[in-house]
Amino acid sequence: MRGSKKALDLSTDMEPVHGSIDVAVPPNVLWQAFDQPHLWPRWNPCFFWCRNRRLALGDQLIWCFEPIRPWYGYKFPAIAKIVELESGRKVTWEVTVLPGFYAQHTYCVEPLPDGRSRFSSWEKAYGWGFRQVSKFWIAHFTFVKDRSLAGARQLEIRNLAGDRIDADTLPRRNYLGFLFSIVVWAAWIYALARLEVWPLLIAAALLAGRLAYAFYDLYVRLAYQRLAPGVHAALNGGGNTLLVEDGNDVLMVDTKFPPASQAVMRWLRKNSLLPVTKVVNTHYHYDHAHGNVLFPAAERFAFERVPEFMTARDGEWWRRHMAVLPDHLVPAAGVTIPVGGQYVELTHLGPGHTQGDLIVRVPKFNVIATGDLIFNGYYMFFDESNEGVDLSGNVAKLRWLAEQWPDAIFMPGHGQVARAGDLLRAADYIEDLLTQARAVRAAGSTERDAPRDIDLRRWNLLILPSFHDGRLAWATAASNAKAAWRLAGQPP
Numbered sequence: 248m249r250g251s252k253k254a255l256d257l258s259t260d261m262e263p264v265h266g267s268i269d270v271a272v273p274p275n276v277l278w279q280a281f282d283q284p285h286l287w288p289r290w291n292p293c294f295f296w297c298r299n300r301r302l303a304l305g306d307q308l309i310w311c312f313e314p315i316r317p318w319y320g321y322k323f324p325a326i327a328k329i330v331e332l333e334s335g336r337k338v339t340w341e342v343t344v345l346p347g348f349y350a351q352h353t354y355c356v357e358p359l360p361d362g363r364s365r366f367s368s369w370e371k372a373y374g375w376g377f378r379q380v381s382k383f384w385i386a387h388f389t390f391v392k393d394r395s396l397a398g399a400r401q402l403e404i405r406n407l408a409g410d411r412i413d414a415d416t417l418p419r420r421n422y423l424g425f426l427f428s429i430v431v432w433a434a435w436i437y438a439l440a441r442l443e444v445w446p447l448l449i450a451a452a453l454l455a456g457r458l459a460y461a462f463y464d465l466y467v468r469l470a471y472q473r474l475a476p477g478v479h480a481a482l483n484g485g486g487n488t489l490l491v492e493d494g495n496d497v498l499m500v501d502t503k504f505p506p507a508s509q510a511v512m513r514w515l516r517k518n519s520l521l522p523v524t525k526v527v528n529t530h531y532h533y534d535h536a537h538g539n540v541l542f543p544a545a546e547r548f549a550f551e552r553v554p555e556f557m558t559a560r561d562g563e564w565w566r567r568h569m570a571v572l573p574d575h576l577v578p579a580a581g582v583t584i585p586v587g588g589q590y591v592e593l594t595h596l597g598p599g600h601t602q603g604d605l606i607v608r609v610p611k612f613n614v615i616a617t618g619d620l621i622f623n624g625y626y627m628f629f630d631e632s633n634e635g636v637d638l639s640g641n642v643a644k645l646r647w648l649a650e651q652w653p654d655a656i657f658m659p660g661h662g663q664v665a666r667a668g669d670l671l672r673a674a675d676y677i678e679d680l681l682t683q684a685r686a687v688r689a690a691g692s693t694e695r696d697a698p699r700d701i702d703l704r705r706w707n708l709l710i711l712p713s714f715h716d717g718r719l720a721w722a723t724a725a726s727n728a729k730a731a732w733r734l735a736g737q738p739p
C-alpha cells in the first residue's frame with residue numbers, strides 16, 4: 248500500500264510500539280554491529296536471516312523474522328525500503344508490499360554520558376489490511392521490540408567482557424533446526440498426499456523428533472559465555488552455572504543435574520579446568536545441586552540451613568548421595584573465600600527465592616551469581632513449601648542488588664546474563680503479579696479464575712520447563728498466576 252509518514256502520524260489505528268534500553272557500549276561500537284544487517288541474526292533473536300551487507304538509503308532490505316513463540320514454527324519473510332538513514336544514529340524503513348498495510352520501523356542509537364548508549368525501537372502501522380489482523384501485528388511488533396532490546400543487552404555484556412562485536416566473534420547461528428523442519432514439512436505433504444499408513448507414521452515420528460530437538464535446543468543445550476578473564480557462565484541444562492578459575496583453584500557456582508552436569512564436566516576437561524576445587528550451591532533445588540555428585544573432592548559451600556532443606560524436601564535422592572551434601576556451611580553473616588589469588592564473597596540476603604539463598608560475588612570483575620532470584624526473561628518457578636519462596640523478599644532482594652551494584656554483570660539462575668535494569672524489571676514483574684493476585688483474591692476470584700483475571704501479557708515472558716516429582720512441569724503465565732493466588736492467601 249502506498250502510504251505516508253504524515254498519514255501514519257495522524258492514524259489512530261494503533262499506539263506506536265516503542266521501547267529503549269541503556270547499554271554500556273559506545274555508540275560507534277553499537278552502530279558497527281547495527282550497520283551490518285547480515286549479522287543481525289547473530290545478536291538480535293527476532294531475526295532469522297538478513298540478506299543486506301550494509302545499510303544504505305533507498306535500498307531494499309530483505310530479511311526473515313523468527314516466530315513470536317519458538318514453537319509456532321513459521322519463518323516470516325519481510326521486505327522494506329530504507330527511507331531514512333543518519334549514519335551512527337538512526338535508520339527507518341517502510342513496509343508497503345502488503346495490501347492495505349503501511350508500517351514504519353525506526354531503530355535509534357543515542358549517545359549517553361560516560362560512553363554509553365541508548366538503543367531504541369519504534370514501530371507503527373496503519374491501513375485496512377493492518378486492522379484486519381491488528382492483534383497479530385501488535386504482538387509481532389512487541390516481540391520485535393523486546394527481542395531487539397534483549398539483543399542489545401547481550402552486545403553490552405560481550406563488550407563488558409572485553410570481546411569484540413564483529414563478524415569474527417559474534418556467535419554463529421545454528422540452522423540445523425530449520426533444515427530439520429523442512430524435512431518434516433516435506434514428509435507431511437507427501438504423507439497427506441498418499442494417505443497411507445507408513446508415510447504417515449514416518450511423518451509423525453519426524454515431527455516428534457523435531458519437537459524433541461526444539462526442546463533440546465531451547466532448554467538443554469549448554470551455551471558458554473565468557474564474562475571476564477577466567478570467568479565463564481554455562482547457561483541452560485538446569486540452573487545456570489558460573490565458573491571462576493584462578494591459579495590452581497576452580498570455583499563452580501551451581502552444579503546443574505545429570506546429564507547436563509556431565510556436559511559441563513566435558514567442557515571443563517576440554518578447557519583444562521579440572522579439578523573443580525570449590526562448589527557453591529546457591530540454594531537447595533535439585534537443578535542447581537544434584538551435579539554435586541561429580542565433584543566429591545571439592546569443598547562444597549551453601550547457606551547453613553541448605554543441607555537440612557535438601558534432606559527434608561528432596562530426601563530420597565540426597566540419602567543416596569549424603570557424601571556430596573554441602574559440607575562448608577555459610578552463616579547468615581556470609582563468608583569470603585579465596586579462589587586462587589582473588590576473593591569471592593558468599594552472601595545470604597534473607598528469604599527470597601527460598602529461605603536459604605546465597606548470592607556469589609566476584610569483586611575483582613564485579614560479576615554476581617544471583618541464583619534463582621531472577622529467571623531472566625522467563626516465567627518463574629515458585630517453591631510454595633515452608634523452605635520456599637517469599638515473594639516480597641524476592642522483590643526486595645532484586646532491588647537491593649540492582650541498587651548496590653548498578654554496574655555489575657549478573658548471572659541469573661535461569662535465562663540470559665543480566666544487568667541491573669533486568670533485575671529491576673524482574674522485581675517489577677513479581678510485584679505486579681503479587682499485587683494483581685491480592686486484588687483478584689479480594690474481589691472473589693478463585694484459584695481457577697486466577698489465570699484469566701491476572702493479566703501478565705505485557706511482560707512478554709517465555710515458558711520454562713522443570714521436573715518435579717519425576718514429572719515435566721512448565722512455568723507459564725497460568726502457573727505463575729495460580730501460584731501467586733495461593734501465596735497471596737498465606738499469612739505474611
Ligand SMILES: [Zn+2]
Pocket residue numbers: 530532600619660
Ligand atoms: Zn530454584
